[in-house]
Amino acid sequence: MIAYILYTTLAGLAVLPLFLYLRNPYLMNDINYAITALRIARKISKFKTHKPFYSILDCFLDNVAKLPHKKFLVFEESSFTFSQADKESNKVARALSTHAHLKEGDTVAVFLENEPMFVWIWLGLAKLGCTAALLNYNIRSKSLLHCFSCCEAKVLIAGAGLRDAVEEVLPTLKQQGARVFILSEDCDLDGVENLSDKIQQASDQPVSLHLRANIHIKSPALYIYTSGTTGLPKAAVINHERIWMASFLQSIAGVRSDDVVFVYLPLYHSAGFLMGLCGAIEKGITIVLKRKFSASQFWNDCRKYNVTVIQYIGEIMRYLCNTPKRDNDKDHKVRLALGNGIRSDTWADFLQRFGDIHICECYGATEGNIGFVNYAGKIGAIGREHFLHKMACPYKLIRYDTEKEEPVKDSRGFCIEIPTGETGLLVAKIGEKTPFSGYARNKQQTEKKKLRNVFVKGDLYFNSGDLLKIDDEGFVFFQDRIGDTFRT
Numbered sequence: 001m002i003a004y005i006l007y008t009t010l011a012g013l014a015v016l017p018l019f020l021y022l023r024n025p026y027l028m029n030d031i032n033y034a035i036t037a038l039r040i041a042r043k044i045s046k047f048k049t050h051k052p053f054y055s056i057l058d059c060f061l062d063n064v065a066k067l068p069h070k071k072f073l074v075f076e077e078s079s080f081t082f083s084q085a086d087k088e089s090n091k092v093a094r095a096l097s098t099h100a101h102l103k104e105g106d107t108v109a110v111f112l113e114n115e116p117m118f119v120w121i122w123l124g125l126a127k128l129g130c131t132a133a134l135l136n137y138n139i140r141s142k143s144l145l146h147c148f149s150c151c152e153a154k155v156l157i158a159g160a161g162l163r164d165a166v167e168e169v170l171p172t173l174k175q176q177g178a179r180v181f182i183l184s185e186d187c188d189l190d191g192v193e194n195l196s197d198k199i200q201q202a203s204d205q206p207v208s209l210h211l212r213a214n215i216h217i218k219s220p221a222l223y224i225y226t227s228g229t230t231g232l233p234k235a236a237v238i239n240h241e242r243i244w245m246a247s248f249l250q251s252i253a254g255v256r257s258d259d260v261v262f263v264y265l266p267l268y269h270s271a272g273f274l275m276g277l278c279g280a281i282e283k284g285i286t287i288v289l290k291r292k293f294s295a296s297q298f299w300n301d302c303r304k305y306n307v308t309v310i311q312y313i314g315e316i317m318r319y320l321c322n323t324p325k326r327d328n329d330k331d332h333k334v335r336l337a338l339g340n341g342i343r344s345d346t347w348a349d350f351l352q353r354f355g356d357i358h359i360c361e362c363y364g365a366t367e368g369n370i371g372f373v374n375y376a377g378k379i380g381a382i383g384r385e386h387f388l389h390k391m392a393c394p395y396k397l398i399r400y401d402t403e404k405e406e407p408v409k410d411s412r413g414f415c416i417e418i419p420t421g422e423t424g425l426l427v428a429k430i431g432e433k434t435p436f437s438g439y440a441r442n443k444q445q446t447e448k449k450k451l452r453n454v455f456v457k458g459d460l461y462f463n464s465g466d467l468l469k470i471d472d473e474g475f476v477f478f479q480d481r482i483g484d485t486f487r488t
């Protein structure tokens with residue numbers, strides 16, 4: 001009898017892994033995710049209680065202390081170590097503190113293409129406790145003025161190449177009493193101050209920590225603009241907590257400390273800035289920065305700079321697949337691609353053509369309080385459900401009437417959660433741990449993204465505007481977008 005029990009128990013144990021695998025072939029992915037998620041949760045709670053608050057800038061400075069000679073940023077033919085980047089940004093901080101009289105809490109609009117100076121300016125502003133508004137360098141006139149004013153910026157810093165765009169709006173900026181700096185040594189525009197020479201002349205010694213002593217996790221760190229199909233861009237308020245959440249995406253996707261990440265997406269958007277730049281700082285890895293995406297140079301750049309991690313948006317993967325085939329298509333070190341919006345057919349093409357690259361599709365809006373990561377690499381899915389994730393960020397898919405363009409209500413006037421496998425509108429509970437910071441000086445648009453009395457009287461949810469479907473394996477699929485916003 002005992003022998004029999006022993007025997008069946010042992011046999012049971014032997015087939016247990018098989019049994020678990022049959023029930024959930026993604027078990028290992030789920031376990032890895034759980035371990036990473038718990039690690040991240042522990043880190044964030046440590047940062048929150050750390051006095052003074054531990055920001056992404058402090059993480060950068062720790063890298064400077066630990067890895068001073070490691071390459072931080074590579075751009076065209078130049079490269080900068082963590083220590084050099086620290087000094088460059090000290091000069092910026094000193095020049096701006098002296099000549100623009102910036103102080104903690106001021107907002108500065110940054111109007112620059114992807115170049116190392118973008119990063120030095122941001123780090124310099126962070127060292128002064130200032131908030132950076134990241135302007136899209138393609139905007140002009142009315143849109144540019146709107147983006148500048150809606151975050152209450154007092155200072156504009158523009159790249160030398162954007163002189164004409166600045167000239168166009170200069171009279172209005174001056175009327176508003178704004179200070180305008182241009183990153184050139186000889187600018188002939190009246191009312192525009194040279195910045196490059198002031199930065200060059202400044203000392204590279206660190207600025208005092210007191211300058212940013214009151215920054216806390218909820219302080220606005222950045223404004224990132226989301227573009228709508230209609231109307232002017234809206235400035236999403238990105239506080240330090242939000243920066244941290246986005247920075248950890250690289251860890252969730254499996255980026256390692258010996259990776260090299262290629263950042264060619266614009267730094268004025270959350271993909272390039274938060275997931276790319278801030279994520280790389282969080283991991284202490286090297287960034288290869290590129291001014292603009294180029295399909296023809298893409299793989300040569302990856303080979304030249306030993307890139308191992310790339311970011312993408314759906315169209316870019318399609319452009320890459322549409323380039324003429326080459327013999328050396330698989331000759332590169334890229335092992336991981338991180339991004340969103342890749343279509344299933346492109347995904348399959350991409351893998352076949354460029355080799356065994358783990359594609360980690362993510363979902364999330366710049367201003368949203370919910371995101372998903374398809375860490376299991378299932379083709380076509382934008383994410384995977386996980387109970388830890390659901391506990392941390394409670395979300396639901398609700399029935400939506402696409403004709404009337406509103407959620408379907410039950411007899412008591414509440415929304416209806418849809419069963420697995422059906423398409424519904426994603427809503428995420430707004431709470432202390434999952435806040436929605438909204439848009440700067442735009443109460444109306446901020447309110448529009450909120451849903452009240454969803455399941456009980458008085459509850460509050462973020463309306464993602466996205467129709468999703470979750471299959472019986474727990475994979476999340478994008479179905480459609482409602483309302484007037486693009487996915488950005």
Ligand SMILES: *[C@@H]1O[C@H](CO)[C@@H](O)[C@H](O)[C@H]1NC(C)=O
Pocket residue numbers: 185186187188189190191192193194197
């Ligand atoms: C910018 O610098 C150049 C040379 O350093 C100088 O000639 C010019 O007057 C400066 N312009 C302004 C607006 O300060």
Ligand SMILES: *[C@@H]1O[C@H](CO)[C@@H](O)[C@H](O)[C@H]1NC(C)=O
Pocket residue numbers: 304305306
């Ligand atoms: C890339 O890696 C190769 C081989 O490991 C090395 O020889 C080369 O110097 C690296 N290039 C760069 C830009 O780091």
